[in-house]
Amino acid sequence: MTNSLFDKIWDSHCVDTNRSGRSVLYIDRHIIHEVTSAQAFEGLRMAQRMPWRKGSILATPDHQVPTTGREQGINAIHDPIARLQVTTLDENCSEYGILKFGLEDNRQGIVHVVGPEQGATLPGMTIVCGDSHTSTHGAFAALAQGIGTSEVEHVLATQCLSQKKPQSMRIQIDDELPQGSTAKDLILYIIGQLGMAGANGHVIEYAGKAIRQLSMEGRMTVCNMSIEMGARAGLVAFDETTETYLRGRPFAPQGPLLQQALEHWQTLHSDKDAIFDQDIRLSARDVAPHVTWGTSPDQVVPITGRVPDPEALSDTVQQAEYQRAQKYMGLSTGTPLIGIPIDRVFVGSCTNGRIEDIRSVANLLAGKTIAANIKEAIVVPGSGLVKAQAEQEGLHTIIKAAGVEWRAPGCSMCNAMNPDHLEPEERCASTSNRNFEGRQGQGGRTHLVSPVMAAAAAIAGHLVDARTVSEV
């Protein structure tokens, strides 16, 4: 056998392939949220179609959800247009009998946090969601793809996607991450190496020692940002870490079914001689904490670095991009990243809103207070269950004692669709996934970092090497 993990999942879900090479791919799990589903349900209704398999669907609102005042339920959403979008999700789920964790449900949260923690994300599955960060679920050896609203409707109606088989790419990360570097630093480093379009048309499998050593949370962080290189999905092979995480989750199989599932799951790795369209090898040894300086995730340097010189680039289109990014970010060539003052700090999102992330933040914040120039620092857990777990561990007390706000779960300031956002020219150390122009608010300036680096920036009041903060 010489199949890659991707080949195995693809082949086992391929219903049909036509003469031009387009396949009908069966979908096991469909996760939906308020922003990209309303038009799909409307389309379904207009064509008088029904969901093919409603039991495959899990819904929860996350993007428009406020992180304060949640005891008011739906009335916590003050914008009537946004409120309508959330109630529309409620109505669609009721009408078709779809499982939904609503605003008042303790299990509500960011789709990519909720799926795995419920065991609704399982190895070997094909998973879709109308959200580009669906790649997160690939950490479970599942082929998880982000799709548009028309495709959401397509999957609702047919339980399938119509697509050409993407190409395959393996990114092997040898060696171990150094002390003080995290999964976020690793994926930022990888994106810096490959670029924004480096994996267009590909499904990435992350392999190697550094990946195997990551927790499930860390693997999810890595897979999450696959889309920032244009990848169709990111994958990590099944192993004991996956199994341990899944045992006892509400929708994970139990008893004899689990035994049967495990037999299959244990085959979910690439065979020894598997061939990849692209095979890339990097080392984790020198991956320092990373921080973005520009307006795309690949404009990234180690925290000890400086804002790069556009003139040093040979490609004129890229040169113009760098110049534009510098201008938008209010930075100039040669400025050291350490010392750049920060206005706001955001910890959360589908990239870094899990329990491990919050633990690392609380660990750094313990006994310290945020700097006077920080206007606001917020920690937004990825789900109600992450929040409950953190509170049970007393993490929220440490976080609040440092002067950081402890909020209710949702996407929050990652895409700033709810009230949490940056004002023009405000600078944010953010654990989210995109630093695009205006992403966190029109004119806002985003520096992507790991949770511990965000916490360190909150203490210092400026970007700082988190490895040096605990000694201060």
Place this chain on the structure above:
Amino acid sequence: MEKFLRHQGQVVPLNRANIDTDTIMPKQYLKCINKYGYGDWVFDNWRYLDPGDVNIPTSKRRTNPEFELNSAKYKGATLLLAQKNFGCGSSREHAVWGLRDYGIKVIICPEFPDIFHNNCFANGLLAIELKQEEVDHMFYLAESDNGLMATIDLNTQQVQMNHKTIKFKIDESLRQNLLNGYDNISVTLQQSEKIKAFEHRYFKHRPWLNVDLG
């Protein structure tokens, strides 16, 4: 879906790489639940000098004279030319709805990211990938004083300009869908029996997946 056979129009050049969907359709417009009416908001942050939202009439906002779409020269353009990776980032189909509602029929770029590419075809927008040097040549012409008119023929898969024709290649299934105005869901539903048979076999081998969540 409307058929796409041939289209003639003016080219508007956006000489930038990695234009993301947050830029094409900012977040505040994603709260709407309709599928149409996004044309005035496409490239909102670049197009207007004043901040915008769903309830703010665009007629009351000052336009940015430096943005290509606002230039008199490119008024009414229906072909959008961009550098590599146009439409990267968020999967929001609202970006494509905005381009469609603005009047864009064809987007040409050296390389599209997958989700955006799929979203274009799902809405009858033709996304064409050309070689970098061909795209650069079109930029040269579109940015010249005379601008550039081009005809896109999906049947022959050609971009026709004065004195020059460029061949392109579209995935055959997607091409047939556009040429015939097929709706993707109907095409897949023709395979219903195969999907049902697949499901039957599949759940027999993987009973742990035969679980209804709701």
